Amino acid sequence: MRIGEIIESTSTHFVAEGFELNHPPALGSFVRVCVGEGCDLYGVVCYGETGSLDPGRRAVRRSTEESFDDQIYRESxxxxxxxxxxxxxxxxxxxxxxxxxxxxxxxxxxxHFSVHGCSADETTLFTENLHYFRILLRASGLVPVEQLLAANIRQVHRGRGEDKDWLQRAAREAANLLKYDYDRLMTLLYAIEPTS
Amino acid sequence: MKLSLLDKALQQMTELALAKDRTQWLVRARQLLHDADPDRLRGKLLDRTVRVPWLVAIPLSTMDGVFEAPDCPKNFTVVAADGSSIPPDRHSPARYYVINTGHAILTYGDQPDAALDSSAQLHFQSEDLYLDPLTGSFPVEGARLSAKMVVAELKALWEATERGEEPVVALSDGSLILWGLQNEHARVQQQLLGEFLRYLERFRGAGIPVASYISYPGARDVINSLRVWLCQGEAIDCGNCSASEVMDFCRALVGILDRQLFGFLRAGERSAVFESTSAILDQYGADRIQFFYMEVGGEVVRIEAPQWVMRNSEMLGLVQAVVYDQCRRSAIQPPYPPALQEAHEQAAISSTERQLVEGLVERALAREGIVYTRSAKDRSKRRRAV
Structure with missing residues (x-):
């Protein structure tokens, strides 16, 4: 499913304008861009933002006692x-x-190429191997990398039908990569621990 | 510029703005608005033997009437249009101008929706550049270009209105009185005003109320009418005025604007409807423009509309209700109708876009082997060599 259009593209990341206001794809979820016949580039969502289309116009407060949240969009x-x-x-x-x-x-x-959300099958195929964790952990963005990796692990775990084996493999891989950074590792492990 | 040279004048200007006695005169002016007999004043204003040297407002009912805003319908549409232009540049080898119109169609109620768009047009043919292309006279620039843009705005407004769900109110920004054409040649008036009136006629034919919104109006029409009421002379002849007891008051009124006079209105309320005496309106026929003032929640604005809107109580009520509702939906203070704001945003031409258009023209000419050389004066301003 097409969920956005690329408006900024670099070797390491790409920015897309989403088709649905206020609903960017989930942090850590997989997206893909069809870049040629039988060739898809895969990305992990690392940041989302909603703001004014025109940089010269800032969003201002619109709520009142009677009108707030969704009502604001219906009234404007x-x-x-x-x-x-x-x-x-x-x-x-x-x-x-x-x-x-x-x-x-x-x-x-x-x-201007389309960004698609990934199906469970596409996510499963890409995440058989976990080498891409290294790329996520070297990212430089506003979201802390351990939070980004944790979000990704949660999304994939859900996408793979709560696959426990995969989750254990992902936790071991993360522990291996963050073995010299106890605080970050613990933050990540707490964040991916199943709630049940 | 040596800004220090302005210091003293700035101080005097501030003192003038703070003139305390103005408040007293304003109280007296409001009392006069209450006391003036609208029928007798109308008679005096319409008396051809009394030459009135100013623009005045002819009262149609009361002078000081106050009317609350009725409720808005549950479902309705507001359509607004605005325009912007790149005027002809006499330093450029190619003569052209660009008019960009923007519109907003905002639907409220059970199925809220919005459509925002703009349309740009490059005018370069001789019939676009001159109102008399055969002789190359009446070039489209200055007041003529402004009038041309107002016509384009009204056209955009009409076209957008056709797409709106009824009941619909069409709003434009600025005055519907094309007074800028007053001193133009009959041919110019005929062409520009003719087209403008054809679109007003379409609104009338479709029974769709069209109105214009003037923020921070600088008009004194009603104040001038009060001065006529005050004047005891047979003729309005300020140079030979001997009525000393009212002279000070009359002179003080000159410093008051209609929007200040109607500052007693409360949010949502409007004044009575008045008719403008602008000479250009003699050519408006059935679409003669009338106006009222309205407090929209932080500002007194002037709303103008053709007489067929103002005379129809349902349309008049709808215009007042929708304007007030728009201002309550505004995200800024003092409020401004969101439909007009979005139409303006669509119509605005940024400085980057202006340069882009110039570059496009330059490249198009270059492809045909025409070298784009600007005037020496213009180049000296751009290069600013020392």
């Missing part, structure tokens, strides 16, 4: 057109004719 229908939701994805690999490559792509995805 133009907001759907003057606000926009953007999300950033880290490029983490490519699937070319069924072969998974977990590394930075050779080319940034083309501007």
């Amino acid at each position: 229908p133009q907001l759907e057109h003057v606000l926009r939701t953007e999300f950033t994805s880290l490029a983490v690999g490519v699937i070319e004719r069924g072969e998974v490559l977990q590394c930075l792509p050779s080319q940034p995805p083309p501007l």
Whole structure:
């Protein structure tokens, strides 16, 4: 399913304008961009933001005692057109004719190309291998990397039908990668611990 | 510029603005508005033998009437349009101008919706550039370009209105009185005003109320009418005025604006309807423009509309209700109708876009081997070499 259009593209990440206001794809979820015949570039959502379409116009408070939340959008229908939701994805690999490559792509995805949400099958195929954790842990963004990786592990775990084996494998891989950073590791492990 | 040279004048200007006696005069002016007999004043204003040297407001009912805003319908649409232009540049080798119109269609109620869009047009043919292309006279610039833009705005407003769900109110920004054409040649008036009135006629034919919103109005029409009421002379001849007991008051009234006079209105309330005496309105026929003042929740604004809107109590009520509702939905203070704000945002041409248009023209000419050379004066301003 198309969920956005690329408006900024680099070798390491791409920014897309989402089609649904206030609903960027979940932090840590997988997205893909079809960059050629049988070739999809995979990304992990690392940041989302909603603001004014025009940088010169800031959003201001609109709520009153009687009107707030969804009601604001019903009373000011133009907001759907003057606000926009953007999300950033880290490029983490490519699937070319069924072969998974977990590394930075050779080319940034083309501007204005569509960003698709990934199906459970696509996510499962890409996450058989966990090398892409290394790319996520080296990301430099506003979201702390351990939170980003934790969000990704939660999303994938859910996408793989609560696959316990995979979750244990992901936790061991994360523990291995963060073995010299106890605080970050514990933050991550607490964040991915199943609630039940 | 040596800003220090303005210091003293700035101080004097501030003192003038703070003139305490103005409040007293304003109280007296409001009392006069209450006391003036609208029928007798109308008679005096319409008396052809009394030459009135100012623009005045002819009272149609009361002078000091106050009317509360009725409730808005549950479902309704507000349509607004605005325009912006890149005027012809006499330093450029190619003569052209650009008019960009923007519109907003905002639907409220059970199924809220919005449509915002703009439309730009490059005018370069001789019939676009000159109102008499054969002789190359009446170039479209200054007041003529402004009038051309107002016509384009009204056209955009009409086209957008056709897409709106009824009941619909069409709002434009600024005055519907094209007074800028007053001193133009009959041919110019005929062309520009003719087209403008054809669109007003369409609104009338469709029974769709169209009105314009003037924020921070600088008009004194009602104040001037009060001065006429005050004047005891047979003719309005300020140079030879001997009525000393009212002279001070009359002179003080000159410093008061209509929006200050109607400052007693409360949020949502409007004044009575008045008719403007602008000479250009003699050509408006059935679409003669009338106006009222209204407190929208932080500002007294002027609303203008054709007489067929003002005379129809249902349309008049709808315009007042919708304008007040728009201002209550505004995200800024003092409020401004969101439909007009979005239409303006669509119509605005940024400085980057202006440069872009110039670059596009330059490249289009270059493709045909025409070198784009600007005037020496213009180049000296751009290069600013020392």
